[in-house]
Amino acid sequence: MSRNLEFELNGKACRRDVEPNTLLKDMLRLDLGMTGTKETCGEGICGACTVLVNGMPVRSCLVLAMQVGNHSVETIEGIGNAQNLHPLQQAFLEHGAFQCGWCTPGMIMTAKALLAANPDPSEAEIRDAIRGNLCRCTGYVKIVEAIQAAAATARGSNPLAQSQ
Amino acid sequence: MALPKFDYIAPRSLQEACAALEAHPDGGKLLAGGQSIVRMMKYRVIEPTCLIDLKSIPGLDYVRMDDSGLHIGALATHTQVLESQAVQREYPVLADAEREVSASAVRNWGTLVGNLCVGHAASDPAPALLALEARMSIIGPSGTRTVPLDQFFKGHLWTDLQAAEVVSEIQVPKPPRGCGMAYLAHTGRAAMETPLVSAAVVLVMERGRCVNARIALAGSAETAIRALGAERALLGMSLDDATVAAAASAAQEDASPDSDVFGSAEYRRRLVGVYVRDAIKLAAQRAAV
Secondary structure, three states, X not given: OOEEEXXXXXXXXXXXXXXXXXXXXXXXXXXXXXXXXXXXXXXXXXXXXXXXXXXXXXXXXXXXXXXXXXXXXXXXXXXXXXXXXXXXXXXXXXXXXXXXXXXXXXXXXXXXXXXXHOOOOOHHHHHHHOOOOXXXXXXXXXXXXXXXXXXXXXXXXXXXXHHO | OOOOOOEEEOOOOHHHHHHHHHHOOOOEEEEOOOOOXXXXXXXXXXXXXXXXXXHHOOOOOOEEEEOOEEEEEOOOEHHHHHHOHHHHHHXXXXXXXXXXXXXXXXXXXXXXXXXXXXXXXXXXXXXXXXXXXXXXXXXEOOEEEEEEHHHHEEEOOEEOOOXXXXXXXXXXXXXXXXOEEEEEEEOOOOXXXXXXXXXXXXXXXXXXXXXXXXXXXXXXXXOOEXXXXXXXXXXXXXXXXXXXXXXXXXXXXXXXXXXXXOEOHHHHHHHHHHHHHHHHHHHHHHOOO
C-alpha cells in the first residue's frame, strides 16, 4: 500500500505517493525523472548514488524513500544547470575531472558537503571526504584538483581567476 | 537491485516499536539507518514482511556524558558518535574505530546501535566497545534489562535480543584514570571495507606494570570477542617485548576464525597476533605511567 510522503527536494516542497519498498534513488530516478543520480553497485560501496539529506551525503541506494519524510533532499539537478553551473561543476569541467562521468554527480555532491563544512580543505581532507566515491577512470588527481579549485573560487582566491 | 514488498510501521516511541514487534512475531524487523539490513534484504539474506522504522521516533539520537559515563541513544549515527567531543576526549578508541566505518555517507545515516544489533563479526566499533566494557540497555514487553556487550553477541548475525525487544541505548562506563587506548584494523584497501581483523586495547599502567587490560577482536571468531587469554598475559607484567609477544600469542589462541573469500583462517590468526601486538604497544605508549 503506497504512503504519502512530504519532503523538500532541491529547495521546493515535494509530495509523492510511494511504496514502502521504494528506495530513495528509485523515487528520484524513476518517479521524479531526476536521472542525474546514478546507481552502480546498489550496496553502498561505490558512492555514485550519493545525494544530500539535510546537507549530509547519504547513499540513496540504501535509504528508503519513506525515511526522508520532512527532511530536505538535494540532488545534482538542484545545484546548477548548463546555463548556470555550480563552481564545482565548472571546476570539474575546467580540470577534466571525469572521463565517463558516471561517478561525477555523487562525487560533486560529496564535495559540496565537504566545502560547506570546510571551505579550505587540505588535499588529505579532500581525499578522505571522497574515499567512499569510486572513480575507475581518472585516478582521482584531477578530481582533487577540481575540488581545490572550486574551494578557492568559493573563497574568492582562485589564482587563475585573479591572474585574468 | 529492488527490495521485496513489505509493510512499514512508523512508531512514535520505543514502547510502540515493541508493540509493533509483538504484533508481527514472524516477519517484523526493526529498521534504523538500514545500512546493513537494506543490503541484506536486497540479497534476500533476510526477508522481513514488516519494517518498524525507529527513525520515526524523536529524541533517540543523543550522545551524552554524565557522572556514570557515556550514553549513546539508539538512533545516534556513527557521525554523531565520531564528532562527539566527549568521545574524542574520553574514549579515543571508539573515535578511532568509528572513523574506520565505511565512508561519511554511510556514517551519516547508519547508527552505532544498528551496527551492533546486526551482530556481524567484522564490525569496527564492536571491539572498541567490548574493550570499554559497554552495556546494552534493552526495552521489552516485560520491562527493561541491561546486558554487558560481551554477552550480547551470541554468534554470526545472532544477538541476545529476544522477541519484541529493542535496544534503547549503549552505556559506556568512565574509562579507568590514566588508561591508554588503541584501535588498529587490517583492511584490504583503505576505504569502504569492513575489517578483516581488528584489535582494540585499553590498558592501565602503574609503576611500570600493567594493572588492567581489556583486549577485544573483530573478524577473529563468529562474532566480536574479548581476548581474555591475552588480557591475563599482561596483568601484573611490565610490557617488554617478550610479554607483548606472549599476549599476542594468547590472543591467537583466543581467536577461532573461519576461512572465507576474504582470507583463510590461518591468515586471520596470523593477523590477530600482529594487530594485538601493535595495539598493545600503542596503548602502552599512550597510558600514563
